[in-house]
Amino acid sequence: MEYYLNRIWLSTLTDIMDPRCRAYTVTAVALIVLLCTIITSLLNQTDYVTYKFQSSFRMGPPRPLSKTANYQSVIVAAESSTSDDFGSSEETILDDVIDLSDGIVRNHTDHTDAVLTCPERRPVVYNRNGRRNIPQELQNMAPTVFDTVPVHFMEELRNPCWKDKDGMKCLPAFFLAGLPKCGTTDLWDKISSHPDIVKSNKEKNWWTRGHLTRSALNSYCKKYPSSSTISKHGKGSRQKMEKYMILGDGSASTFWDNNKWRNYFNDCKHQGPPYVMADVIHAVLPDSKILVMMRNPTDRLFSSYIYFGYKKAANKHQIRTAESFHIEVVNAIKEFTKCVEYASLRTCAYPSKTRSFGSKGMSVRLFIGLYSVFVRDWLKVFPRDQLMVIRLEDWHDGCTEILPKVFSFLELDSLTQQEISKTCSQTKSNPTKRYNGSMLNETRKILDEFYLSTKQELAAILDDDRFLWKRS
DSSP states (O other), X not given: OHHHHHHHHHHHHHHHHOGGGHHHHHHHHHHHHXXXXXXXXXXXXXXXXXXXXXXXXXXXXXXXXXXTOOOSXXXXXXXXXXXXXXXXXXXXXXXXXXXXXXXXXXXTTTTEEEEOOOOOOOOOEEOTTOOEEOOHHHHTTSHHHHHHSOSSOOTTOSSOEEEETTEEEEOOSEEEEEOTTSSHHHHHHHHTTSTTBOOOOSOOOHHHHSOOOHHHHHHHHHTSOXXXXXXXXSSSOHHHHHHHOXXXXXXXXXXXXXXXXXXXXXXXXXXXXXXXXXXXXXXXOTTOEEEEEEOOHHHHHHHHHHHTOEEEETTEEEEOOHHHHHHHHHHHHHHHHHHHTTSOHHHHHSOOTTOOSSTTTTSOOGGGGOHHHHHHHHHTTSOGGGEEEEEHHHHHHHHHHHHHHHHHHTTOOOOOHHHHHHHHTSOOSSOOOSOOOOOOHHHHHHHHHHHHHHHHHHHHHHTOGGGGOOXX
C-alpha cells in the first residue's frame, strides 16, 4: 500500500511542475488528498482493531487454570430451535469444545490460540507474630475487612468474636453457603432448632453483595446477637452458653456469587479471577465450616425460574410456563456458547451482573448449575473436612439420618432421636408452590447435556457417583 501511495505522490509532483497541466492539477491533487486521507483512516482503524484484539490476550507463558482440574475439555451444546415450535425433534447442532488442560483457550473453528495471563495466585502467609501476609490482589478485594478483623479471636469463646472500642463483635462460625432452590431454607430452620445455635436471619448476602467497608462490616456484625443477647438463649450458665453457642450465615449466594470480580481482575477476563469470595472468607475465618445443599442442576434451574414466577412485560405480569422456560434456556445456552468461544468455562461461570446468559436478564441463570467450578475454588483454600455437601434428593427422605451428621459436622452436641424426629417432621420451609407442571422433555434433554461434563467432574471431586444424578 505504501508503494502505491508513493507512486501517486511522485506522479502528482511531476504534473504540478508542468505549467500546461497546472489548471487540472489543483483539482486532481485535492481528490488525491481526499482519497489518501480515507485510505489512511481505514488502515489506522484496522490496525487499532487488530491491536485491541491482540492486546486483550496479553501473550505470555501458559499457566494451568487449576491444580485440581482433572478434565481435558468441556463440551457445551445449545439447541437449534425456533421459539414457537416445541413439539418438533430439533437436533442439537451448536457444539464447541474448549481445551482447558494447559490454560490456553483454543477456538477449534479457526485454530487460533490465546494464552491466558493473569496475576499469579499466591497463598495467605502468617508470620511468626501471627500476622497475615495477604497478597495485594486479594487485599484489594476487602481492604477494610482485612484491616479491621483481627487474626486471633477471643479464646474463651468458640464463635469468632473480638472486642474493640465499640464493644464485642462476632462473625459466623459456619456458612450454609448455597445453593438457591436446593432446600437451604428448610435446612437452615432445622439447624436453628439446635439449642447451641443462635437464631438469626438467614439471608444476609453481605460477603457477596455488600460493600465490605468498615461501616458495612459494623452493620453486618450488628445483625448478630451481642454477648448479652447470646446469654438469653439456651440453658445453663451465661459463661457456658457463650462458650459453646455459635452463629451462622445462611446466604445461599455465598458459594457462587462473585459478579464483582472484574472490578479487581479485569485483565483476567479470559481465564477467570485468581481469587474469589472463598479466598476472602478463608483469609478472615479460616476455621469456618461450609455447608452446601445441591440438587440436579436441571431441576434446580426450572425450580428457580418458576419460584420467581412473575416478570414484568409491557407493564403486565406474565406467569412463567414450561414453554417460556424452554425459550429462555435455548437463548441462554446460545449466549453461554458465545462466551466459551473466547473465554474459559470458569470465566463464564462467574459472569458479571449484567451478563447472566438469559434473554431476560437474570431469569435463567445457567451458570449456578456449574457446581464443580465452585467446589474446586472453595477446595483451593478450605480443607475437604470443612466442606459438607448434601443432595436435596437425599434430604427429602433422609432428614433423620442427615441432620445428626450436620450437627456432628458443626461440632454440636448430639440430640436425642426423639428430638431429631420432631424437628424433621416439621413442615418443609420455602417450597416451590407456584407451578404444578414440569418442564418439557426437549428442555430437560438439552439441559442434561449442557451440565453433563461438570456433573462428571463434581462426582470425581467428591468421589460420589450420586452427584451424576443419573435417572433410573
